[in-house]
Amino acid sequence: MIQEWKTLRGNAIPGAAGRLTVTLAPDCGRLVLRLRPRDRAAAETVLGVALPERIGGLDAASESFAVCLGPDEWYLLLPEDVARTAGERLSAALGAPFSLVDVGHREVGIAVEGPAATLALSSLCALDLDAMPTGSATRTILDKAQAVLIKHDAEHYRIEVWQSFADHVWTLLAAVSREIGLDI
Incomplete structure (x- = not known):
């Protein structure tokens, strides 16, 4: 039996003098969706969010987000009621093979916001986050943890990380927050 395990629920890292806020994301x-490119339009209608064509692309509609992680792979953040029925609705609409995997039990979201958000994440990530386009996402490594990093804008990121690595990433972000607060 799979148990819900969200160790960071309700937690927030104390702010760094208004420059950085780290909280558990809503x-x-x-879901991870894989399907043939020609079935994209039908899937978009069912899911209510566009599936970006370009790897690293991000699209948002209301409370739904779709990240293109590969030529035929999308990471979806959807309202729970939409995610719960997505498989049945896609099956009815597509009539073609596809793969839809619920990864909600393994992932947790962390919001990193504020003027020092890029600085904080740059201490954990080898990517040049200043060069990362606004409204994009990527698979990356934060220290030793695999994650999906979403950049809404220069002051607003979302990390999607496996729950087994969430405490590690959280602890690193707490240390970085302290250093930013002390202007180290």
Whole structure:
């Protein structure tokens, strides 16, 4: 039996003098979708969010987000009620093979916001986050933890990380927050 395990629920890292806020991101349904490119339009209608064509692309509609992680792979953040029925609705609409995996039990979201958000994440990530386009996402490594990093804008990121690595990432972000607060 799978148990719900969200060790960071309700937690927030104390702010760094208004420059950085790290909180648990709002919970949602998390799905990984793989399908043939020609079935994209039908899937978009069912899911209510566009599936970006470009790897690293991000699209948002209301409370739904779709990240293109590969030529035929999307990471979806959807309201829980939409995610719960997505498989049945896609099956009815597509009539073609596809893969939809619920990864909500393994992932947790962390919101990193504020003027020092890019600085904080740059201490954990080898990517040049200043060069990362606004409204994009990527798979990356934060220290030793695999994650999906979403950049809404220069002051607003979302990390999707496996729950087994969430405490590690959280602890690193707490240390970085302290250093930013002390202007180290």
